[in-house]
Amino acid sequence: MTEPTRRTVLAGAAGVSAAVALAACGGDDPATSGSDNGGAGTATPPAAGGALGALADIPVGSAKYYEAQKVIVAQPTAGEVKGYSAICTHQGCAVSKIENAKMICTCHMSTFRVADGSVESGPATKPLPSAAVKVENGQVVLG
Numbered sequence: 001m002t003e004p005t006r007r008t009v010l011a012g013a014a015g016v017s018a019a020v021a022l023a024a025c026g027g028d029d030p031a032t033s034g035s036d037n038g039g040a041g042t043a044t045p046p047a048a049g050g051a052l053g054a055l056a057d058i059p060v061g062s063a064k065y066y067e068a069q070k071v072i073v074a075q076p077t078a079g080e081v082k083g084y085s086a087i088c089t090h091q092g093c094a095v096s097k098i099e100n101a102k103m104i105c106t107c108h109m110s111t112f113r114v115a116d117g118s119v120e121s122g123p124a125t126k127p128l129p130s131a132a133v134k135v136e137n138g139q140v141v142l143g
Contacts, residue, residue: 052133052140055081063098063114070094071131072103073140074114081140083133084117090124103128 052073058064058081063074065086072095074082084103086095093107102120103112110124117128132143 050142052142055079055135055138055140058140061101061114063103065094065096065098065103067094067096069142071133071142072098072128073133074103074117076115079135081133081135082115082117083131083142084112084128085131086128088124089119089126089128090122095128 050069052066052069052071053064055075058073058075060075060078063072063084065072067086070086072084072086074084076082084095086103087093088095088105088107088110090105090108090110093105095103095105095110095112097104097106098114101114103114103117104110105112105124108123110122111120112118112124112128113120117130119125119127134141134143
């Protein structure tokens with residue numbers, strides 16, 4: 001049997017490295033996603049009825065992330081609230097950073113617009129799913 005040359009070994013290692021890197025990137029298909037939430041690229045809507053906090057805590061033109069409920073509540077204009085799932089549609093990471101009227105997934109830096117949850121920049125290609133929210137007595141409530 002012939003011993004492999006250094007060139008053969010290096011070429012094989014480069015091919016394996018490229019395959020691993022491509023697999024780690026994944027895609028938008030939830031069935032093939034490698035996320036830690038079972039590959040779910042879409043979120044289950046949060047349970048209705050839970051109080052999140054005061055509307056006054058959500059800056060106008062921005063949003064607030066509620067980690068325990070995995071929901072983001074935006075106030076695009078004064079008194080108007082919109083709820084979004086905080087699960088990124090790319091690979092299921094948390095969209096946990098709010099900055100300059102953008103909701104940001106820090107895993108792969110997808111950004112979504114506060115006004116409507118649409119994708120501003122990828123790799124995500126689908127908007128954040130809506131979450132039902134309303135204001136009752138100055139408090140933002142799920143449902």
